[in-house]
Amino acid sequence: xxxxxxxxxxxxxxxxxxxxxxxxxxxxxxxxxxxxxxxxxxxxxxxxxxxxxxxxxxxxxxxxxxxxxxxxxxxxxxxxxxxxxxxxxxxxxxxxxxxxxxxxxxxxxxxxxxxxxxxxxxxxxxxxxxxxxxxxxxxxxxxxxxxxxxxxxxxxxxxxxxxxxxxxxxxxxxxxxxxxxxxxxxxxxxxxxxxxxxxxxxxxxxxxxxxxxxxxxxxxxxxxxxxxxxxxxxxxxxxxxxxxxxxxxxxxxxxxxxxxxxxxxxxxxxxxxxxxxxxxxxxxxxxxxxxxxxxxxxxxxxxxxxxxxxxxxxxxxxxxxxxxxxxxxxxxxxxxxxxxxxxxxxxxxxxxxxxxxxxxxxxxxxxxxxxxxxxxxxxxxxxxxxxxxxxxxxxxxxxxxxxxxxxxxxxxxxxxxxxxxxxxxxxxxxxxxxxxxxxxxxxxxxxxxxxxxxxxxxxxxxxxxxxxxxxxxxxxxxxxxxxxxxxxxxxxxxxxxxxxxxxxxxxxxxxxxxxxxxxxxxxxxxxxxxxxxxxxxxxxxxxxxxxxxxxxxxxxxxxxxxxxxxxxxxxxxxxxxxxxxxxxxxxxxxxxxxxxxxxxxxxxxxxxxxxxxxxxxxxxxxxxxxxxxxxxxxxxxxxxxxxxxxxxxxxxxxxxxxxxxxxxxxxxxxxxxxxxxxxxxxxxxxxxxxxxxx
Numbered sequence: 001x002x003x004x005x006x007x008x009x010x011x012x013x014x015x016x017x018x019x020x021x022x023x024x025x026x027x028x029x030x031x032x033x034x035x036x037x038x039x040x041x042x043x044x045x046x047x048x049x050x051x052x053x054x055x056x057x058x059x060x061x062x063x064x065x066x067x068x069x070x071x072x073x074x075x076x077x078x079x080x081x082x083x084x085x086x087x088x089x090x091x092x093x094x095x096x097x098x099x100x101x102x103x104x105x106x107x108x109x110x111x112x113x114x115x116x117x118x119x120x121x122x123x124x125x126x127x128x129x130x131x132x133x134x135x136x137x138x139x140x141x142x143x144x145x146x147x148x149x150x151x152x153x154x155x156x157x158x159x160x161x162x163x164x165x166x167x168x169x170x171x172x173x174x175x176x177x178x179x180x181x182x183x184x185x186x187x188x189x190x191x192x193x194x195x196x197x198x199x200x201x202x203x204x205x206x207x208x209x210x211x212x213x214x215x216x217x218x219x220x221x222x223x224x225x226x227x228x229x230x231x232x233x234x235x236x237x238x239x240x241x242x243x244x245x246x247x248x249x250x251x252x253x254x255x256x257x258x259x260x261x262x263x264x265x266x267x268x269x270x271x272x273x274x275x276x277x278x279x280x281x282x283x284x285x286x287x288x289x290x291x292x293x294x295x296x297x298x299x300x301x302x303x304x305x306x307x308x309x310x311x312x313x314x315x316x317x318x319x320x321x322x323x324x325x326x327x328x329x330x331x332x333x334x335x336x337x338x339x340x341x342x343x344x345x346x347x348x349x350x351x352x353x354x355x356x357x358x359x360x361x362x363x364x365x366x367x368x369x370x371x372x373x374x375x376x377x378x379x380x381x382x383x384x385x386x387x388x389x390x391x392x393x394x395x396x397x398x399x400x401x402x403x404x405x406x407x408x409x410x411x412x413x414x415x416x417x418x419x420x421x422x423x424x425x426x427x428x429x430x431x432x433x434x435x436x437x438x439x440x441x442x443x444x445x446x447x448x449x450x451x452x453x454x455x456x457x458x459x460x461x462x463x464x465x466x467x468x469x470x471x472x473x474x475x476x477x478x479x480x481x482x483x484x485x486x487x488x489x490x491x492x493x494x495x496x497x498x499x500x501x502x503x504x505x506x507x508x509x510x511x512x513x514x515x516x517x518x519x520x521x522x523x524x525x526x527x528x529x530x531x532x533x534x535x536x537x538x539x540x541x542x543x544x545x546x547x548x549x550x551x552x553x554x555x556x557x558x559x560x561x562x563x564x565x566x567x568x569x570x571x572x573x574x575x576x577x578x579x580x581x582x583x584x585x586x587x588x589x590x591x592x593x594x595x596x597x598x599x600x601x602x603x604x605x606x607x608x609x610x611x612x613x614x615x616x617x618x619x620x621x622x623x624x625x626x627x628x629x630x631x632x633x634x635x636x637x638x639x640x641x642x643x644x645x646x647x648x649x650x651x652x653x654x655x656x657x658x659x660x661x662x663x664x665x666x667x668x669x670x671x672x673x674x675x676x677x678x679x680x681x682x683x684x685x686x687x688x689x690x691x692x693x694x
Contacts, residue, residue, distance in 0.1 A: 050082010276447025
């Protein structure tokens with residue numbers, strides 16, 4: 001620490017208080033009078049200076065809108081100082097016993113009176129601000145009464161209160177609707193029209209929320225947005241330890257408060273397009289979960305594990321250095337699955353843990369008189385965060401992962417295992433299982449292109465994408481089916497992630513014994529080289545000198561590090577074939593000459609449409625299958641048969657599917673070979689030989 005930091009600095013711009021102001025004025029009067037006496041100045045000058053000070057203080061007080069009492073007191077102080085100075089100059093100087101005593105008495109009286117006048121001034125100024133606020137609110141209330149009557153066609157509403165937000169970004173209006181059956185819907189359906197009538201800036205809007213009764217409602221009006229602002233994540237808050245039993249703050253509301261989510265009881269769905277800040281929000285959510293001391297975070301990200309990797313770097317770097325291992329004893333993410341196989345192991349372990357906890361902790365729940373497992377650092381909650389659900393629905397193996405997540409959501413809530421699922425949108429092409437959305441009480445949206453996407457996520461409310469988002473970082477937060485609120489997320493960077501990981505590593509809980517036994521090797525071996533070495537991409541050799549044969553370590557790297565993952569940080573050797581070997585490979589014949597000749601014979605190189613580019617060549621229809629289908633119609637007789645029955649008979653033998661059969665039926669019907677009887681699902685096809693005309 002430098003010595004400059006220990007130097008005491010005086011702030012000369014700080015205003016005087018009552019004591020210092022009185023001492024300064026008294027001493028200044030004495031010194032000025034003494035100097036005037038030494039210079040032989042006439043006494044009238046002192047009286048003129050006091051009068052000028054009184055006039056100047058009065059003008060300054062009037063410009064600052066001070067009360068008359070304060071202005072008069074300050075003018076009287078200047079006049080008294082000038083009068084005493086004039087008397088002292090006339091009586092032989094200020095340094096006499098009489099002069100000093102009278103000045104001391106005047107200073108004490110002035111200081112005593114100043115305290116009373118200052119208190120009165122503060123009270124009066126507060127009263128003025130209140131009156132001004134009341135006047136402003138009255139005018140604003142009158143405008144809202146007229147606005148609702150004009151825009152919503154609702155007369156005789158009452159404005160019960162107007163509260164300006166501490167953030168200065170808007171205000172809330174509490175309204176009471178008139179009698180006669182007028183509902184909140186009459187106002188909520190006209191939010192866009194009200195915003196237009198207010199001429200709000202782009203990105204700002206208003207929301208209609210329920211009040212304490214049916215006829216009361218709250219209108220939240222946002223007059224400013226966070227657009228263009230980047231709010232850094234408050235890493236300094238990580239020094240405070242929280243618990244998952246309390247709601248976690250996940251964003252800043254426009255009214256200055258914080259949006260909170262209950263991560264203990266509810267699952268969460270977050271939707272948002274590319275570039276809307278969805279992944280950043282998931283990172284801030286992980287940071288808030290790490291702030292607790294009773295939560296383990298598991299991450300499923302089939303996009304190379306990119307969501308969870310930043311939370312492992314600080315831990316891995318510390319573990320590779322024996323002297324720093326205690327700095328970061330645990331990773332931020334307790335388990336990371338970047339492949340369908342690893343994700344299946346994770347979900348199977350979660351379900352096994354839930355089953356084991358249900359049996360083993362029955363007495364513990366009885367003792368706590370709770371039908372859900374109490375969470376503590378000894379029995380931590382597990383939060384499984386799955387990023388990019390579109391990737392989890394792309395293949396058959398990935399769909400099994402999604403089915404496992406749905407099962408965890410369905411059966412593991414009471415046993416303190418919760419899930420957070422992110423998606424580009426909540427439509428069926430991205431989230432094929434509608435139960436994921438229905439079972440998620442917490443719903444977050446970081447961006448939407450269409451109003452229908454908000455309808456699918458939050459219910460069909462009066463929400464529009466245009467008025468709900470003001471750019472990257474803005475979001476909607478809804479809980480328990482309530483009207484969502486607009487909010488702004490924090491921005492967390494890789495350096496912030498490292499700082500959070502280091503600050504919270506020592507409070508990370510360990511899995512309880514019952515859960516550890518239930519999970520088995522799937523959990524204990526999660527950081528083994530065989531299962532996670534792909535997470536640390538191997539660097540390409542750059543010509544650096546390799547370690548000596550048999551050393552098993554890089555130069556300068558001590559032995560015994562990363563026993564379960566030895567060799568992760570060592571580059572793999574890259575073998576480059578020589579010129580002769582490349583020429584030999586180029587001149588090698590085809591591995592299957594007959595197959596190559598057959599392919600060349602079937603391909604008409606003069607017709608580009610016949611080029612397959614190694615795609616499977618479509619085989620011609622099997623004439624036996626077509627004839628067999630026609631024979632089935634003949635065998636059905638006058639009763640005929642349908643496409644479904646024909647598919648059942650032909651599928652096992654010929655592999656023929658319904659679309660092919662329907663095409664055949666259409667061709668035969670057009671040519672008159674068969675006739676269609678009936679419509680829709682009752683349609684039957686009869687051969688012409690069995691028609692009544694035949």
